Amino acid sequence: MKSERQEERPVLVTERSKPAGDIRSRWSWVEPVVWTERMLMALENGVKGEVWFSLIDKVWDLRNLRAAFARVKANGGAAGVDHQTTELFEKDLEANLQRLSESLRMGTYRPQAIRRVYIPKPGGKELRPLGIPTIRDRTAQAALRHVLEPIFEREFAEHSYGFRPNRGCKDALRRVDELLRQGFQYVVDVDLRNYFDSIPHDRLEERLHERVADRRVLGLITSFLTQGVLEGMQTWTPTAGCPQGAVISPLLSNVYLNPLDHLMASAGEEMVRYADDLVILCRTRESAELALKRMETWAAEAGLTLHPTKTRIVDFDERGGFDFLGYHFERHRHQTDRTWRWPRDKSIRKLKDSLRDQTPRCNGRSLPVIIRGLNRTLCGWFEYFKHTNVRTVFPKVDGWLRLRLRRILLKREKRHRHNGLGRANQRWPIRFFREHGLFSLAAAHAAIHQSAPR
Numbered sequence: 193m194k195s196e197r198q199e200e201r202p203v204l205v206t207e208r209s210k211p212a213g214d215i216r217s218r219w220s221w222v223e224p225v226v227w228t229e230r231m232l233m234a235l236e237n238g239v240k241g242e243v244w245f246s247l248i249d250k251v252w253d254l255r256n257l258r259a260a261f262a263r264v265k266a267n268g269g270a271a272g273v274d275h276q277t278t279e280l281f282e283k284d285l286e287a288n289l290q291r292l293s294e295s296l297r298m299g300t301y302r303p304q305a306i307r308r309v310y311i312p313k314p315g316g317k318e319l320r321p322l323g324i325p326t327i328r329d330r331t332a333q334a335a336l337r338h339v340l341e342p343i344f345e346r347e348f349a350e351h352s353y354g355f356r357p358n359r360g361c362k363d364a365l366r367r368v369d370e371l372l373r374q375g376f377q378y379v380v381d382v383d384l385r386n387y388f389d390s391i392p393h394d395r396l397e398e399r400l401h402e403r404v405a406d407r408r409v410l411g412l413i414t415s416f417l418t419q420g421v422l423e424g425m426q427t428w429t430p431t432a433g434c435p436q437g438a439v440i441s442p443l444l445s446n447v448y449l450n451p452l453d454h455l456m457a458s459a460g461e462e463m464v465r466y467a468d469d470l471v472i473l474c475r476t477r478e479s480a481e482l483a484l485k486r487m488e489t490w491a492a493e494a495g496l497t498l499h500p501t502k503t504r505i506v507d508f509d510e511r512g513g514f515d516f517l518g519y520h521f522e523r524h525r526h527q528t529d530r531t532w533r534w535p536r537d538k539s540i541r542k543l544k545d546s547l548r549d550q551t552p553r554c555n556g557r558s559l560p561v562i563i564r565g566l567n568r569t570l571c572g573w574f575e576y577f578k579h580t581n582v583r584t585v586f587p588k589v590d591g592w593l594r595l596r597l598r599r600i601l602l603k604r605e606k607r608h609r610h611n612g613l614g615r616a617n618q619r620w621p622i623r624f625f626r627e628h629g630l631f632s633l634a635a636a637h638a639a640i641h642q643s644a645p646r
Contacts, residue, residue: 221357223338225255235342248408250339251332252296257289260334264327264439272326273307273422281327292328299408303329305420305427306435312545321389323421323435333439336412341443343403348446349453354467355442361517364466365533365579368473368516371462372508372531376473378480381514382487383502387468388445389433392495393417396434396448416440442467452490459486464516471516480505518576534582540589543573551596553603562600563630566593570631578640586633594625 215232216224227235250256265278281288295301306323325333341357348356353364384390397414404410416438420427434441445467456463461483462473472487474480484505491498506514513522513532518539524530535543550565580586598616626632 219342222342223256223259225253225259226250226338227342232342235346243403243405244343245405247339247404247406248296248412251335251409251412252293253335254289254293256335256338257293257331258285260338261285261289261327261331263334264330269330269437270307270309270324272324272329273305274326274328276327278327281331288328289331292332296332296412301332301412301415303332303415303419305422306438308421308423321436323437325419325435325438329416329419330439332412333416336409337440337443339409340404344443344447344450348450349457351457351463352446352450352453352465354465354469355446361466361576362579364464365517365519367464368471368521369531369533371464371473372521376462376475377508378474378477379506379508379514380472380474380480380484380487381502381504381506381516382470382472383499384468384470384491385497385499387496388436388441389430390496391433391445391448393432395495396444399447399451400444413440413444417444448494452487452494455486455490456483459483461486466517469517471514477505477507519580532582534580534585535577539577540585543569543589544592547593548596551593551600553599555600559597559601559628562597563625563628567629567631570633574631574633574636578637580637583634583637586637590632590634594620594622594630597625597630 215229215236219227219232219235222232261281265282268278271277292301304326306325309322309324310319311322312319345356351364351367353359353361353367393414396417397410400410400413417434418429418431420429421435434444449465449468453463453465456472463483464471464473472480472483474483484503487503488498506512508514508521508523511522513520515521515536515538518536519533520536522532524532546569547566550569551562555562598620601620602616626635
């Protein structure tokens with residue numbers, strides 16, 4: 193039997209070796225304390241059988257755990273069931289990491305229960321379950337992700353954009369825009385019902401085992417998939433799914449959908465996927481119907497379910513369009529070679545809900561303080577939605593927000609609505625709010641268009 197130390201060293205496949213070049217620049221996003229140049233060479237050239245052994249020692253490495261905690265701290269988030277915040281954990285950081293490393297090394301590590309909370313889905317009353325692990329468990333998951341992510345990233349498909357290094361929502365949106373401009377008229381709008389909560393554990397573990405043979409690493413993943421969930425006063429153990437909110441879940445979700453990405457690519461389908469949000473763009477209705485059947489077959493075999501009403505084929509030349517990643521896409525009614533893109537109704541409602549919470553009429557904060565809080569929300573929202581090409585959206589939101597601020601000012605003057613609101617526009621015009629520093633979505637959008645090259 194090989195020793196652990198002997199198995200630790202990956203076997204290089206020399207017949208497929210590539211020139212080293214600046215290998216570190218090609219993998220600039222990986223954690224360097226885990227992925228040394230030797231490890232990266234093995235990653236690029238391939239290891240024997242395409243399977244990796246003895247990875248657990250890289251998980252418990254104190255240097256990796258320090259880097260993992262730094263990532264957890266940067267991401268923020270609430271405390272788990274132990275009520276320990278990142279600040280409290282950091283006060284005795286080295287001792288906490290030492291204990292975590294030792295428990296991982298000795299095989300005694302057991303994750304604590306996840307604290308289950310519910311957050312509203314964008315723009316609606318429906319709630320989304322969110323799992324909050326402890327800081328200790330988030331650190332362990334981040335360290336595990338440092339080790340596993342490059343192994344699977346190497347084989348992820350080109351047009352998968354969610355939770356991947358150097359990729360994001362805007363890349364996926366640009367790809368959809370590009371395909372629409374190329375004449376892809378039919379869109380298969382796919383909704384995987386409760387995807388994160390539905391992933392079969394056994395099938396996910398099989399896919400992980402195709403690339404990872406370290407039983408302790410696989411056992412660690414299983415412990416995260418099956419860790420208890422504290423909901424109210426009840427604790428229960430999930431039998432399927434990856435908890436939304438866990439550090440490791442985005443990677444695992446991509447691993448499970450990766451065969452779908454390659455299936456569609458090999459069939460010549462133009463699929464754009466961001467996590468479980470995906471669309472398939474086709475030139476004809478026949479090919480769209482075939483793509484939908486292929487999607488239905490794969491989902492059934494994978495133990496997943498398509499939403500019966502939200503999954504549909506959209507003719508982009510007809511009015512109505514489709515939604516993707518917070519945007520609504522629709523064909524220009526007069527210039528058929530152009531695509532309209534603006535924030536979908538749910539995205540706007542979510543923004544208004546946030547602004548409404550910050551602007552109650554009975555408000556003890558000063559106007560400058562209120563505006564500073566509003567600006568943080570507005571700037572973040574605009575940064576994502578600034579690429580809309582429908583200019584009427586932003587002025588409407590600006591006007592709605594100024595109306596709420598005028599009502600606050602009227603309330604403070606003890607004026608009733610029927611006496612004072614009609615003249616509020618004159619007393620506090622747009623110029624007044626501009627001078628007080630209120631961020632204007634319309635002005636920011638106009639500035640972008642004026643500065644854009646023609």
